[in-house]
Amino acid sequence: MSAPKAFHHAPAGMRPPPLERRLFNRLDAEVPAAGSADPIPELLAGKYARTPLPIDELIGVVARVAAGWMRPDDSFRLRALEWMPLSTGLSPEVIAVGLDAVFGLLTREGIAQWLCEEFGSPVMPNGPRVLDGPDGGRRVRTPRLIRHTLAGVIPYPTVITMVCGLFCRAVNVVKSSSADPVFPALFAESVEAADPRLHGAFLVSPTPVPISRFERDNPGACLVVAYGSDQTIADIRAGASGGTRFLGHPHRFSIGVITGDADLSAAADAAATDVCLYDLLGCLSPAAFFVQGRAAEFAEQLAGALERKTAALPPGERTQADRIAIRRSRDAAEFAQIGGKGVTLSASGDLRWTIAVFDTPDRAVAPLDRIVNIVGVDRIEQIGEFLGPSAGRLSAAGLATGGGASAQALADAMIGLGARRICPLGRMQTPPLAWRHDGRFHLADFVEWVDWEG
């Protein structure tokens, strides 16, 4: 299986950075021919940018590409499953679920529904189009150039942001995540393979592409979308050309909550899914499970569920550094337990999974590589006390309740706490297409609205 290219339409002279994590030295780093050191003018002058496809056709292409990725024998999927484990550290089984989780949503109907949610119209406007009737309404202005800086290892946000850029019919400069230089390049390649007219829609690079003159001269026609740590986002914002619109998606965390009246067995099974998908590395991964009343019992059930789930969703190959980090967390929990600090540690014989149960809601270990925090609480209000000001960073809350009023009350509590998404436990990692990432519209945030009052 041919190696994916670290670069997709990279400018001449650009080379991969030194080996990061596991993969770069094995990537095909041959740089496709490019006309100049600043590739952006050339892309903007290309046929893709000059003669944008109608939105209907773009939707069709994306749906076709997604259907392709869903096929077990699809060459792009096979290449991703071969190479992404090397870059991301996730297992092929987990990656496969992650690919299906996003591509399965991108059907024609799914996209139409998504656009309807974003724009109140089943189709996105083709450029300066009136939305609200013949005598007045709104138009949208789409950016001509979008810079995407990706983070993490999960396909969903990569696909969504790149598709949004495509629907804007912009030239998309994509800086892939250092943890995964593979998938963005493969996805871009698959889009172009599906329709050659989209050649030039994406420039994917594992290293930043310098700011072009076009961006300096036309900041209003550009958009920067950045995922990453606060520092990364601040750096990207500072480096963007003045006047350029900016959408930042900072790192966040999520939690699971299990109320006292929940079915613990079902909850544990669902929680194991949320743990095993992406090995707790995603912003939708549960950094801790808050369990009302029966934390020890839940931990026992979860241990069994993790053992069972591991067969279908095994952890990826871990580096020596990963193993040392897991050991460190286990050691910390064990010595806290020995020291009588209200901690109970249970773990697989190897390093596949670790569960640390805390008697009091004021502590936790680093959640990573299937190191699960379980915090016992008597009252739901204790979750807020535990999170403190960091509740502002809360992304999703996965809930397991006995249903009825208890579920409603818990959901209300989570909304009050700052959660931006509330879903059943077990579905934390598989948000719908219309998920308002960070509490905002997605595609609708890419465009600027123009009010036309007739």
Place this chain on the structure above:
Amino acid sequence: MPATPGYNPPVMSDETARRRAAAALDERILAFIGANHRAADAVAEPAGFQRLALDLFEHQFAFNPVYREFCRRRGKSPASVTGWAEIPAVPTTAFQYADLAAFAVQRAVRVFHTSGTTRSRPGRHFLETTRLYDAALLRHFAAMMLADAARPRMLSLTADEREMPHSSLVHMIAELMRAYDPAGGRFYWRDGRERFDEFERDLRAAAAAGQSVCIFGTAFSFVHWIDTAPVPVALPAGSRVMETGGFKGRSRAVSRERLYSDISRLLGIPQTHIVAEYGMTELSSQYYDDVLLRAIGGSPLSSLGRGEGVRGMSSAGSESVSSVRIKLPPPWLRPLVVHPETLEPLPTGEIGVLVHFDLANRGSCIAVRTEDRGRIVGDGIELLGRDDAAQPRGCSLAFERTTTESRADAAGFPPGRMP
């Protein structure tokens, strides 16, 4: 105490008996440290180390309750452990969360703290006496750094003991100055800042007087000095440098090759005379690069007891720092390399996590598992660094940082790594 089959521990409450046992062990360990362990003695030494190690383990199992529980969880006791390599090794992380002492910590004469720069809470190493620590320090330093009988002036870019009373490194340097520098040595970090002007003045004075010097410093302190663009000075022959530690985010990080090249250029010291010390707060003994020993043709204290002695010497003074530096332990300190996941010992030469068995750690734990990667090479180890590289690869927030950092001290939990 939970019963361990086949083992009847001493009665814990008998403090007099504990002290007597500790004192007797101390004398035996001191005798071992003081013995003239050279390569020629190596054949006899493994047994000596083995016996002492097992006796020390039994003592710590009896009087260190946290360690005993740690061992019990692994089904290990003095009754089941038959060789030093089987003694359960506590992780360095443990020193953050528990008082790992084989005596009541109120009796501690010194408490060394880890820097805590990469952790939210420092680890603490309690010493009931400094006799073992100091004896181990002085003997191996003399063998590795002063084998040519040099008596250089000792200058340190670190703070002194008054400013950093809980730093094992500072204690170590101060003790070396007291023992080996008739002038008493000098520190160049006071009142919260470096005193490079005084340092350079003393360097020039030493150069003018033909007085060799031994300079101590952390990697980041040398970088700070280099960053001031000092005027190079040609120190007298026999001058040397002992560098230790990493950068810990306190300076720009530079490669070791670059750092040593700069030090060599600015001080006129050959790179063979720049020695990296490898030690840690949780241990009482240290390793040193073998480069100086090889350059001056010295002989180490036998280390691993395999009688292999020092590897063939390259042309003295001309060895490049880029060649592999082997860190040699003293006879009372033994390394073991284990698999990071299974913690099982790895064959010689394979890379894994370093575990150290230090007889001078009488008051805490003889066996300490680090997070450092390395492998056994000849009589020593090749240190491959701490693999904090567990690269951030997810998009999840460093949850523990936002939620627990401020509570970490009270709760006793680490920030861990960023996922």
